[in-house]
Amino acid sequence: MRRRDFLGVLGGAVAWPAMAHAQQPTKTVGVLGAGGAAAWAPMIAAFEQRLRELGWINGGNVAIVYRWAEGKSEGFRDIAAEFVKLKVDVILTAGSAVPVAKQVTSTIPIVFAVAVDPVASGFVESLARPGGNVTGLSLQSRDIAPKRIEILREAIPGLSRIAVLANAGYPPSTRESEIVQKVAGKVGIGVNALRINRAVDIAPAIASLNGGSQALYVCTESLVVTNAANINALARSAHVATLWGAREFIRTDGFISYGPNEVDQFRLSADYVDKILKGAKPADLPVAQPTKIDLAINLKTAKALGLVIAESFLVRADEVIE
Numbered sequence: 001m002r003r004r005d006f007l008g009v010l011g012g013a014v015a016w017p018a019m020a021h022a023q024q025p026t027k028t029v030g031v032l033g034a035g036g037a038a039a040w041a042p043m044i045a046a047f048e049q050r051l052r053e054l055g056w057i058n059g060g061n062v063a064i065v066y067r068w069a070e071g072k073s074e075g076f077r078d079i080a081a082e083f084v085k086l087k088v089d090v091i092l093t094a095g096s097a098v099p100v101a102k103q104v105t106s107t108i109p110i111v112f113a114v115a116v117d118p119v120a121s122g123f124v125e126s127l128a129r130p131g132g133n134v135t136g137l138s139l140q141s142r143d144i145a146p147k148r149i150e151i152l153r154e155a156i157p158g159l160s161r162i163a164v165l166a167n168a169g170y171p172p173s174t175r176e177s178e179i180v181q182k183v184a185g186k187v188g189i190g191v192n193a194l195r196i197n198r199a200v201d202i203a204p205a206i207a208s209l210n211g212g213s214q215a216l217y218v219c220t221e222s223l224v225v226t227n228a229a230n231i232n233a234l235a236r237s238a239h240v241a242t243l244w245g246a247r248e249f250i251r252t253d254g255f256i257s258y259g260p261n262e263v264d265q266f267r268l269s270a271d272y273v274d275k276i277l278k279g280a281k282p283a284d285l286p287v288a289q290p291t292k293i294d295l296a297i298n299l300k301t302a303k304a305l306g307l308v309i310a311e312s313f314l315v316r317a318d319e320v321i322e
Contacts, residue, residue: 025063027056027277030083032076032093032101033068034222040068042248043113043266047092050270056277069097071199071226073169080104090276092269095139096170096222098123102134109282112136113269114262116172116221118287127287135282136272137265138289141176141220141245144259146183151258151295152215152243153187154313161190163209163240165202165231166219168195173219180217199227206234213240215255220245229253232301241305247296247319255301260290294318 033040044066048058056062065086069075073096080101083091091101091108095115102110102123110133115123118138124130127138153159162184166177174195181191192213194205202224206216216235218224224231228244232253235242244250245259272285296319302309314320 025059025061027062028086028088029062029064029273029277030079030086030088030091031064031066032079032083032091032097033066034071034076034094034097035068035226036070037066037068039225039228039248042263046263046267047113047270050267051273054270054274056270056274062277069222071223073097073100073223076100077104084108090273092273094222095121095123095172096167098134102132106133108133109276110134110136111269111272111276111282113266114139114260116141116176116219120175121172124287127289129283130285130287131283133282135285135287137268138287139220139245139260139265140289141172141259142179144245144293145176145179147293148217148243148245148258149180149183149187149189151256152217152241153189155256155297155309156214156241156307159189159214161192161213162215162217163192163194163206163213164217164219165194165196165205165224167197167221167223169197170221170223173221176219180219196223199223199230202227202231203234206231206238206240209238209240211239215241215243217243218245218249220249220259225249236301236304239305241301241307247294250296250298250301251321253301254298255305255307256298257294257296259293261292261294264292265290296321 058064067079076097077100091110095112118124164177164180166173184191228249229252236253241255244257246262247257250257295317298321
């Protein structure tokens, strides 16, 4: 399927293949897209493919209802409320939408494909025993943050100052920003903390750096993911190298990423949805932690920024974009 056609499918309420008339869906999955359809396209493709492998055919024995908040947190409640009215069997989403979804329903199972720190954020009681109606896959970003600073120091010799971009309205991002500031301070790196609340805050925040930072650490969540291309373009124009938590967000003008593979996270989330559709309770499904961390680098951006990346660094990368 062409990418344009695929996105067209995601834009609708439910994707119905030609066979739909022969079999009515027996289950319904509501996807609360905290970001936008374009940003989530690779992840959703992996999710649907894994569901098919597990025997769930969209438009056949399961209906998948997509709704997109486009990074606007005010849309989370309306979408979650709609799913309650539709009586979906499970909601798939990202961590940034979980608090609102939990407020709207305490009975419909909620699976997060990605979440920065689900325990500290109060999504679950513990990784081993989530409790309640929520479970999923953790990014453990707080634990990975120190390694990301180390990666930046290796990639940019002489690194002396960075900026950290975080959504002030999302507590896990503000906590991650605080950790980054502490870690960077311990190794003698100065930090500019950039706090945003809306998409319109991004451009002035990056402009305020005014050449004072060499790199921009982006605390990944739905608002920044929706605006990833713009963030990368603005940073590149400001001669600042961006660091992201997933490789999907460095393909357009980004510099480097270090974190769990988010496409794989969404693929694995289908296993959680499968178990729940077959009767399992979220409280009994332990939260999964990343088993592999990917390093990716965009050499086109590195060259545009005048950065020379050592061969010894490149050979360690899981992906080099040229």
